[in-house]
Amino acid sequence: MAFDNLFNPIKIRGMELKNRVVFPAMGTKMPGDNKYVTKQLIDYHVARALGGNGLNFTEVCGVHGPSTPKGFLGIYDDKYIPGLKKLTDAIHAAGGKSGVQLWQGGMAVASFQKEGIILSSDTPITGTDSIIPGASIELIKEIVEAFGTAAKRAVQAGFDCIEFHAGHNYLPHSFLSSAFNKRTDEYGGSLENRARFLLECIKSIRNNIPEDMPLFMRIVAQDDCLENGLTIEETIEFCKLAKKAGVDVLDVSRGNFSSSAIKYEVPPVDLPRSFNVSNAHRIKKETGMITIAVGRINDPTQAEEIVENGKADMVVIGRGQLADPEFCNKALSGNVDDIVRCVGCNQGCFDGYVSPEVPYITCLRNPALGREAEYTLVKTDSPKKVLIAGGGVAGLEAAIILKHRGHNPILCETSTSLGGQFVIAGAAPRKEELKESAIAMGEMAKREGIEIKLSTPVTPEVIKKVNPHEVIVAIGSEPIKPNIPGINLSHVTNSHDILAGNTAASGNVVVIGGGLVGLEVAEYLAEKANSITVVEMLPQVAKDLGNLRKICVMESMYKSNVNAITNAKCVEIKEDSVVVEKNGDLEEVPCNSVIIAIGAKSRNCDDIKAYCEENKIPYYIIGDALRARRALNATAEAAEVARKI
Structure with a gap:
């Protein structure tokens, strides 16, 4: 228009x-x-x-x-x-x-x-x-x-x-x-x-x-x-x-x-x-x-x-x-x-x-912010075929920049769609724009003519077939599964599967973990569950949220009557309750569903690393695949790597 x-x-x-x-x-x-x-x-x-x-x-x-x-x-x-x-x-x-x-x-x-x-x-x-x-x-x-x-x-x-x-x-x-x-x-x-x-x-x-x-x-x-x-x-x-x-x-x-x-x-x-x-x-x-x-x-x-x-x-x-x-x-x-x-x-x-640790502002969507002169895109004199493992925001950021610079990125994604955990995060209340932006990023990659292979996990065989000059590993992270008695019971699931719609929870729900994801899952289920209790080891919930998002999330938690137990550790999951240790005492919280939301760990990429090292192929590990953190870090690392190849 x-x-x-x-x-x-x-x-x-x-x-x-x-x-x-x-x-x-x-x-x-x-x-x-x-x-x-x-x-x-x-x-x-x-x-x-x-x-x-x-x-x-x-x-x-x-x-x-x-x-x-x-x-x-x-x-x-x-x-x-x-x-x-x-x-x-x-x-x-x-x-x-x-x-x-x-x-x-x-x-x-x-x-x-x-x-x-x-x-x-x-x-x-x-x-x-x-x-x-x-x-x-x-x-x-x-x-x-x-x-x-x-x-x-x-x-x-x-x-x-x-x-x-x-x-x-x-x-x-x-x-x-x-x-x-x-x-x-x-x-x-x-x-x-x-x-x-x-x-x-x-x-x-x-x-x-x-x-x-x-x-x-x-x-x-x-x-x-x-x-x-x-x-x-x-x-x-x-x-x-x-x-x-x-x-x-x-x-x-x-x-x-x-x-x-x-x-x-x-x-x-x-x-x-x-x-x-x-x-x-x-x-x-x-x-x-x-x-x-x-x-x-x-x-x-x-x-x-x-x-x-x-x-x-x-x-x-x-x-x-x-x-x-x-x-x-x-x-x-x-x-x-x-x-x-x-x-x-x-x-x-x-x-x-x-943040006193951050020298100047930046942007998740634009890692060149504050580095405009330094990050001016320069066309390459020697185009390379670069294999990118992972179609989340880090992989897409790297692919788009590489394409603009004249390289030939080939992006492989294990699942059937692009966007990764940004799409999952967009299922949380009030975060639809994250999902929309991740989908739009994937569409942009397609318009740029980037070769994209869905349902294609990167394995040594795939690397051998593609025969790239360099490899970027952006396969992200997966939920941590703690070693708690009862963790494998049928009514126990994790935050990613709840937000992705793979599993459901109802009745009295206990969420183990009071960080960003745990609270968003609690909000997501607030209208579907009879009651929700968040169990957090730290003295406060929402410690990993930025100040302003924390205000909004906590206001919503209050309105949704979500209960939080802090300074508490889950020591056992039973068929109809969760056993929590707080101040040296044990108490049972009745529940019908348990959701694990204690964080994420990098997905294993040892086979990719080993193949690249054996065949002397330069490789880079970025985003959550390197260490599970904020999306801001993922796009920043993608931008840096894509500019130096």
């Missing part, structure tokens, strides 16, 4: 955008400790601009030196202007437009440093007798001025527009929301008073930029999970005031990091697509302002419908363009089936961002 509305130009003051797609501010960890723009960050933005995106926003850019942590972009000093200018020049050369998101982090700064934490009002530190004092009038004036001077630098750096971040519990939001703002002076109390600081910041920005330069503002539609928080009616009234002060465009987000509502900031697959669009639509109607919709928009048809039906004027496609920087070009040219879709797993983006 054509996406005439999505790719229709829009003019805002003196800035004209070629389409309605916005690549939003997202934390990357790519700026260095000194808060400068890096080549890595430039390459990251240029890839999306070349991919057809309309407007690129920087990640949050600190306007105030003492409260801008390391690893964030800075714009509080003239020394940052040259680097920011390199970024805007590069985006412009790639055919895009650039915006800077001006930011003061408030309480968020506490996650990165002990000093420079600025709050709207006195706030007790949990677990101590200490209080962080609210900002003084002098400090408020200092921050207002900092927004203005930062805006002036943004103009010098060549940005086409500015976004004022007034959401997500950062300092401006903490003034606006009575959930945080307990002041009794002119900056607290009524909505008019709570809006005062934000309006002063907006005017300070507006006074330091040209008349024809657009000013965007990121807001939350409402405060979720906060007592006495912002209502959407208050947000609308504030936006009307902001319009008079000089704001042109509303970027309507949702969420805060002070509660479980953080799940709305980087929404995982558990939240429905377009979940926040209705809020953007209402705000657009009641303010009359240009409005951007945000919230799991990862499909061009979905985006087109939003713009076409007037629900918003523009759309944010953030993680959708992390997964595929060519998202816009593919949609515009009609190659929709070739778009690599974000599946909302959060493994590489949010989980990677909050």
Whole structure:
């Protein structure tokens, strides 16, 4: 289909955008400790601009030196202007437009440093007798001025527009929301008073930029999970005031990091697509302002419908363009089936961002994220025949990259279909998109003309017949079968067989294992079983889930009345019960069905290794076949191997 509305130009003051797609501010960890723009960050933005995106926003850019942590972009000093200018020049050369998101982090700064934490009002530190004092009038004036001077630098750096971040519990939001703002002076109390600081910041920005330069503002539609928080009616009234002060465009987000509502900031697959669009639509109607919709928009048809039906004027496609920087070009040219879709797993983006072990964000669907220059596909001078054992996401990733580079991959899969455990995982509640993406990946491999052999396990005989130059082993993992008395009883099965539909469970069900798979099986069976009990050895369930997916899964577990016994070990399975050891005591949990979900182990590939070594065929073992882990690791290893062959 054509996406005439999505790719229709829009003019805002003196800035004209070629389409309605916005690549939003997202934390990357790519700026260095000194808060400068890096080549890595430039390459990251240029890839999306070349991919057809309309407007690129920087990640949050600190306007105030003492409260801008390391690893964030800075714009509080003239020394940052040259680097920011390199970024805007590069985006412009790639055919895009650039915006800077001006930011003061408030309480968020506490996650990165002990000093420079600025709050709207006195706030007790949990677990101590200490209080962080609210900002003084002098400090408020200092921050207002900092927004203005930062805006002036943004103009010098060549940005086409500015976004004022007034959401997500950062300092401006903490003034606006009575959930945080307990002041009794002119900056607290009524909505008019709570809006005062934000309006002063907006005017300070507006006074330091040209008349024809657009000013965007990121807001939350409402405060979720906060007592006495912002209502959407208050947000609308504030936006009307902001319009008079000089704001042109509303970027309507949702969420805060002070509660479980953080799940709305980087929404995982558990939240429905377009979940926040209705809020953007209402705000657009009641303010009359240009409005951007945000919230799991990862499909061009979905985006087109939003713009076409007037629900918003523009759309944010953030993680959708992390997964595929060519998202816009593919949609515009009609190659929709070739778009690599974000599946909302959060493994590489949010989980990677909050993990101190991960240097910068990445993506399960796009291992080249953050390595755009290094991972540019280079055609081979010496095409090779490469045998790939396994048609899951790791094997498919390797096959597609090899084909693009000019090699001849031959993919063999033991089962009758492609996609592997991603398809099985897609049977779990709210994870249909994983299954769809795995199936789509298989279809893409077929369109690329990759030779695929189903129902063909790779054996020494197969390797001999194919006679490849190199071999990639991506045969995945299989469920661990623990050595527990009663494990072979007829009412005992495993998580993979349940999700694959090979076996069933009913009545009173006990799930052994409280990790991701165990909990998903529990959810999957919640409406089919009389009761479900999860037995976990660790002090808590869901330890292997990312933060945001964990919030959603645990909420669902609570609603489904799934019982969990932690710090407990299954020591025996009987015909009608499971014997559990907890705190040195034994107890029996009555049950009709038992499901083992304690993890997976790599499938044995010793025969493949032995044949390759004996015949001097280079081979690589990737993904779960190397060690059972997250899908993120599987596609990353596939991408690395396929680029070096």
